[in-house]
Amino acid sequence: MVGKKWFVALVVALGLALSAPQAMAKQDILFGGASITGVYYQVALQISNMMNKHMGGEYNYIGRPTGGSVFNINALDRGAFDFAVAQSDRNFQGYNGTADWEGKPVTGLRSVFSMHPETVMLVTRKDTGITTVESLKGKRVNIGNPGSGQRGNAEDVLRMYGLDFNTDFRAEALQQHEASRALVDRNIDAFFYTVGNPSAAIEEPAQSVDLDMVPLNSDAVKAFVAEHPFYITTSIPAGTYRGIDRDIETYAVTATVVTNDSVSEQVVYDMVKTVFDNLDELRASHAAFRNLNPEEMLQGLSAPLHPGAEKYYKEKGWM
Template sequence: MRIPVRTLGALALAAAFAATPARAAQDLLIGGGSVTGVYYQVALQVCSLVNKYSDGKYNCVGRPALGSVFNINAVNRGLLDFGVAQSDRNWQAYTGNADWEGKPVKDLRSVFSVHPETVLLVTRKDTGIRSVTDLKGKRVNIGNPGSGQRGNAMDVLRLYGIDVDKDIQAEGLQQHDASRALVDRKIDAFFYTVGNPSAAIEEPANSTDIRIIPINSPAIKRFVAERPYYVMTKIPAGTYRGVDEDVETYAVKATVVTSAKASEQMVYDVVKIVFEHLDELRGAHAAFRHLQPEEMLGGLSAPFHPGALRYYRERGFRIPKTLAE
């Protein structure tokens, strides 16, 4: 049977369309932190919103990572599209201090900030540790290299006059390992910078009697007063099992960063999705419960990425002059 040429042409056209794959979603990677920490939840929950509301435009994956320093460097090298980093590390990287001494990351760009993160020192009650000075001679986890918490731990120890090389047995464990090591009596205490409540503190608190040590010496308070990315704060009594009094310490903010090389439209899309579905983000984790849009523009040091800036201007948010390029 002969098939008309017109019919053959229509069939060929239909076959061509059928063989053409749908436009592939753009892959996005967001680097978080330890799997028991809130940074990882930031990465997971932001990606969940992006995947849900981008109409298939993006395929976003939130990954555990080694923390602030790693994330900033990975973003700068193009290995991550976004990274979560402490506000102090945001400032240090952009201005060329600490791990970036003399080598500022000038392509670093801010996207938004998230929850406040307290600098915690957690111990078991049976160690006899009641103050930072009691750490001398103890086994203390100061955080893995490449994490913001390690920098905070080093600052605290220095301000309390403790030599990390001589006065303590310092460990560099990732946080999920440190939490278990405290319960198993392999370490006596750990530092952790995290939003509250955190599973990394809840898990040992539910397995042993813990104590959270105040970090509030006059030297600490002077240190905080001199740095705009830090604030003094308190962990309310009852946040963790067995911690029945407020504990004074200081805090940074979690910030989401990207590179100046990132697509303006992509960053705009991600920011728009997050801010227009903020109620869902608030409900995803207790640390996000009190997020307010304009407060999410605070605690940042690197300038805003043009995509983020575009959205904030559309919303009429007040933009700090130092962040508007």
């Protein structure tokens, strides 16, 4: 009898041991953001936190800092990430094989939803004498690290204003957290940055030095926006940042959550459903997200929609 009980107990124990790994298995999901001081990283981090809170039994989401939009699109193409955040202009270029992807379109790139508008900014200190884009000549300016969306935006602005970063000033290629510190330490005189507002990368240096912003509102900028449907003209309201007490006219792209067509419909559907079913939670997680609404989050998608996202939007009657 004892032997039989021992045998039954052994069988049960073996069954539990064999079934436990399967029951506990979670799918790792990597979500690429951008610089740790930027809002893109907050998108990846906060959505990852939401997914782990609401669907932690099935998924293990990991939000990662990265080099930015170009890096993220290329990482998705390689299968290194499952989701990432990228600028709407970079998604358009990647999918259509232009700019950094000239002749090599990322045909597997898929849109999931839009987030917040990302304004293109030129930030300086008030003691530099920089009041226009043209006055960057002879200065030290961060144009963004290679692989970032802000680098492409900076190059566009300079081209519109007739400046060459190779000859007209000393160009730096710092990640944004490095650039913010360098501006405070007077190792650079200005930086370009494309980000949702408010951003810690500007709020923090504003506590140490007197900052200013240069409007990006020339006729060339307005014509550029009119030619590219993934851009909008906008302004940064006075008082958004300490010491900047006037509206700053500029233009913006849309931060977009993207994926690859190789990511399963179920994975994308689960993420989209969790985000929209708990949108108030996401709104409360960061100041840049407070005005998110479903209608706008389905706009500005410059790569085809992933079937998993499309399934949820049709269920909701949004498509």
